[in-house]
Amino acid sequence: MNVESKSKVDVLDEIAAGERDALPGAEFVDAMLERRRAFWESKPLLERTHYRGFGEVSEETAHERLRIQCQAELFAAQVPHQMLELAPWTEIKADLARQVHDEYRHFKVVKAHLESLGGEYPKDYLPPVKEWRELQAIAYSADMLQSPDHVTQLLARSAVLQFGIEGWDVEFIHPHFMQHIETHDPRLFELFETEIINDERFHSEIGERILKKCDRNRDMQRVAITYLGKAMQQHHKVNLAFADFAADARPFAV
Ligand SMILES: [Fe+2]
Numbered sequence: 001m002n003v004e005s006k007s008k009v010d011v012l013d014e015i016a017a018g019e020r021d022a023l024p025g026a027e028f029v030d031a032m033l034e035r036r037r038a039f040w041e042s043k044p045l046l047e048r049t050h051y052r053g054f055g056e057v058s059e060e061t062a063h064e065r066l067r068i069q070c071q072a073e074l075f076a077a078q079v080p081h082q083m084l085e086l087a088p089w090t091e092i093k094a095d096l097a098r099q100v101h102d103e104y105r106h107f108k109v110v111k112a113h114l115e116s117l118g119g120e121y122p123k124d125y126l127p128p129v130k131e132w133r134e135l136q137a138i139a140y141s142a143d144m145l146q147s148p149d150h151v152t153q154l155l156a157r158s159a160v161l162q163f164g165i166e167g168w169d170v171e172f173i174h175p176h177f178m179q180h181i182e183t184h185d186p187r188l189f190e191l192f193e194t195e196i197i198n199d200e201r202f203h204s205e206i207g208e209r210i211l212k213k214c215d216r217n218r219d220m221q222r223v224a225i226t227y228l229g230k231a232m233q234q235h236h237k238v239n240l241a242f243a244d245f246a247a248d249a250r251p252f253a254v
Pocket residue numbers: 073076102103106196200
């Protein structure tokens with residue numbers, strides 16, 4: 001990490017502590033990107049992803065991993081659905097409405113793939129990895145945030161899902177994951193390539209557009225900083241837990 005990026009990360013701590021004024025929107029986005037990168041770069045390579053258990057695994061693990069992916073798509077639909085009600089910005093509402101549609105479509109595509117392999121997705125399915133359910137709970141409930149302020153509730157959810165999870169997926173995970181499944185599961189590769197990846201890039205950009213709305217507003221920036229921190233800490237636990245879940249999986253080269 002260079003000196004400039006370290007100071008950007010420190011600036012966020014000072015804003016969160018109320019010790020300095022908030023940044024202009026674009027600078028805030030840059031500092032948050034830097035923080036996300038610095039967090040993950042401080043972890044060993046194989047602890048940076050929960051995309052494990054695809055391709056060259058037992059049939060049981062492959063089916064379970066696809067069920068987890070189906071449920072993840074539903075989760076990624078339901079959170080922006082909540083946010084749609086909370087957003088005070090019309091153009092962001094349009095983006096969120098698109099995301100809700102995209103994610104339900106991803107669910108259908110992944111479920112059809114699972115079924116084509118002989119697997120099933122039960123209606124009452126819950127993913128078997130507790131840490132992953134806990135990360136989702138932070139996004140669903142904004143960690144039991146009691147704020148009556150809709151923008152605060154929206155920011156917390158966006159910092160967890162769109163910026164924390166999806167943004168990191170797009171920046172780091174998907175390139176490596178795609179390279180891996182291109183060889184080990186070409187059908188899944190094609191589905192991601194044609195139906196999912198471009199949408200995910202858009203969802204990640206929504207996270208950045210929402211952060212930009214925090215322009216020079218310390219209260220808003222503090223919420224986003226706090227919830228990105230919670231999301232990343234929990235996501236790291238998720239990644240460790242997925243390594244146990246998919247112990248028979250061949251880790252993709254990162
Ligand atoms: Fe998705």
